[in-house]
Each structure stands twice: as structure tokens, then as C-alpha cells.
Amino acid sequence: MKEIKRYLESRIGQYSFYFEDLDGGYIYGFNENVKMTSAGCMKLPVAMALFKEIENNKISLDTKLSICGDDKVFGTGIIHEFCERDYTVLELVIAMLIQSDNTAANKIIDVLGIERINEIIKDMGLSNTELNRKTMDEKNVRDVVENLTSSFDLCKCWKHLYKHTYLSEEHSNKLIDILRRQQLKNKVAFYIPENFKQTIASKSGDLEGIENDTSIIQIPKGNFAFTVMSKGVPNNVYGNVTVAKCGKMVWDIINNDWK
Incomplete structure (x- = not known):
């Protein structure tokens, strides 16, 4: 893992990463507790907070919620392209x-409410994570208080899901399964062989200037959480290449050297 640290230190921008063998306990981090956007x-x-409230019987996956014109936010996603209609909570979490x-x-x-989500975030033990605002398209993200987290906290989310230490086994596995179908596998998983990409859950x-990726890698060699975060990168292509190279490096370490 030291080679990943050396590589990131050679790149333009500021970076953090955290790696954990979820079975063996090996950990390695670099700026892993630094709060970053x-x-x-x-x-x-946010998805984990939703499922906790489902377990608390505050809401159901079958609950229907109306999406109207004022709800629509551009940027990533596709719901903003559709007519106004009702969606189940499950449909919304899958789209999210x-x-x-x-x-x-x-x-x-x-x-859920921002205040309640932050309460659940703290209950999960994510001490570096703060939800300060809703999402918005990038052209409007100026002079706003950003949402913050850290590489360590994001890997802790995967650890909770893998070990079923915060949500039930059913809901933990459901979230991992949904995240395995994440469509944007162009960062940590980019260089990983195609026949293994389906085993990787990621978000x-x-x-602008930020490229992050967090993932759980579940293969015969073991189960591993890995997160890379950045800020101040010259452009998003540069950041994507950097994160993807880190993914290849960690994959090669696991595949070739892990016992």
C-alpha cells in the first residue's frame, strides 16, 4: 500500500485513501481522517440512514412519493427527464x-430530514461525515457549505454492511447488491478485469476539481473496502486517471500478493 501513497504524493492535488481487509483486519491509510467534500x-x-428508518418502521420501501417539477434537480440521474409521477422509496433508492x-x-x-440523517450518521460512528445540504447540479454549487466525509468513514460504511453491524443482514445485503449494479464504474474498478467488476459494489x-470513489471488493481472495478521495485536481480526466490507477494498484496487490 505504500506505493499507492507514494503515487498520490506525486500527483497534483490533495488526496486521501483508506484500505481495509474486512476479514483479516489489515488496514492502511493516507490522510484517511481528513474531512473532504x-x-x-x-x-x-444517506441510503444507510434510509434503511435504518425502514427498520425503525418510520417508512417503507413500498411507500409512494410524488416527484413534481419543483423536486427535479439536473446533473446526474434521469428522473428529471420524466413527467411528474409517484415513485416508490425502493425505486428512488435504486435510482439514487x-x-x-x-x-x-x-x-x-x-x-428523512437533514437533522435526522446526521443523527444516524453519528450513530453509525462516522465522526468525519456531515450532511449540510441537498444535492444540486454543478453550476449551482458555488459558495455553498459542502457535504463532508472521509476515506475512513466511507470504508466504515462498507464494514457495517459487510458485517451487518448497523443494519439487518437483509438490508445490508440489499444495499450491497444495489451498489454492485452502480453504472459508473470508471474509477476504482476501471482497470479491474470485466469478469470481476460485477463483484464490486461502489459509489x-x-x-469540479474533485474525484472520489468508494468500493467493496468481494472476490475469492477475500473482502476488502477501499476508498480514494481528492480535491484540487487540475481537471476531472486527471482525477479519474489518478483514482483508476489507484484501483489497479490495489487490485494487483490483492490479486498477486494477498494470502
Whole structure:
């Protein structure tokens, strides 16, 4: 893992990463507790907060919520292209996680409330994570208080899901299954062989100068959580290449050297 740290230190921008063998306990981090802008990665703890409230009988996956014109947010996702209609909570969480749909995320945030989501975030032990606002398209993200998290906290989310330590086994597995179908596997998973990509659950995020990705890698060698975060990268292609190279490096370490 030291080679990943050396690589990131050679790149333009500021970076953090965290790796954990979820079975063996090996950990390695670099700036892993530094709070950084979460971008779309915040949708992972938001989804976990939603499922906690489902377990608390506050809401159901079958609950229908109306999406009207005022709810629509551009940027990532596709719901903003559709006519006004009702969606189940399950449909919204799938859109939020697979397509990183901003409209779906905001509707879920509205239903739960930012204050309640932050309470659940703290209850999960995510001490570096703060939901400060709803999502918005990038042209409007100026002079706003950003949502924050850290590489350590995002990996802790995967650890909770893998070990069923915060949500039930059923709901933990459901979230991992949805996130395996995440459509934007162009970062950590980019260089990983195609026949293994389907085993990787991930949630990426990006804004101007920011490229993040967090993932759980589940293969015969073991189960591993890995997150890379960045800020101040010259452009998003540069950031994507950097995160993807880190993904290849961690894959090669696991595949070739892990015992």
C-alpha cells in the first residue's frame, strides 16, 4: 500500500485513501481522517440512514412519493427527464445509487430530514461525515457549505454492511447488491478485469476539481473496502486517471500478493 501513497504524493492535488481487509483486519491509510467534500459518495450513508428508518418502521420501501417539477434537480440521474409521477422509496433508492440520481437523493433527504440523517450518521460512528445540504447540479454549487466525509468513514460504511453491524443482514445485503449494479464504474474498478467488476459494489462522486470513489471488493481472495478521495485536481480526466490507477494498484496487490 505504500506505493499507492507514494503515487498520490506525486500527483497534483490533495488526496486521501483508506484500505481495509474486512476479514483479516489489515488496514492502511493516507490522510484517511481528513474531512473532504463527499460529492456523490454522500449517497451511501444517506441510503444507510434510509434503511435504518425502514427498520425503525418510520417508512417503507413500498411507500409512494410524488416527484413534481419543483423536486427535479439536473446533473446526474434521469428522473428529471420524466413527467411528474409517484415513485416508490425502493425505486428512488435504486435510482439514487445506480444512477447517482440527484432528484431521488433530494426526495429521500426531504423525507428523512437533514437533522435526522446526521443523527444516524453519528450513530453509525462516522465522526468525519456531515450532511449540510441537498444535492444540486454543478453550476449551482458555488459558495455553498459542502457535504463532508472521509476515506475512513466511507470504508466504515462498507464494514457495517459487510458485517451487518448497523443494519439487518437483509438490508445490508440489499444495499450491497444495489451498489454492485452502480453504472459508473470508471474509477476504482476501471482497470479491474470485466469478469470481476460485477463483484464490486461502489459509489463514486465528482464535482469540479474533485474525484472520489468508494468500493467493496468481494472476490475469492477475500473482502476488502477501499476508498480514494481528492480535491484540487487540475481537471476531472486527471482525477479519474489518478483514482483508476489507484484501483489497479490495489487490485494487483490483492490479486498477486494477498494470502
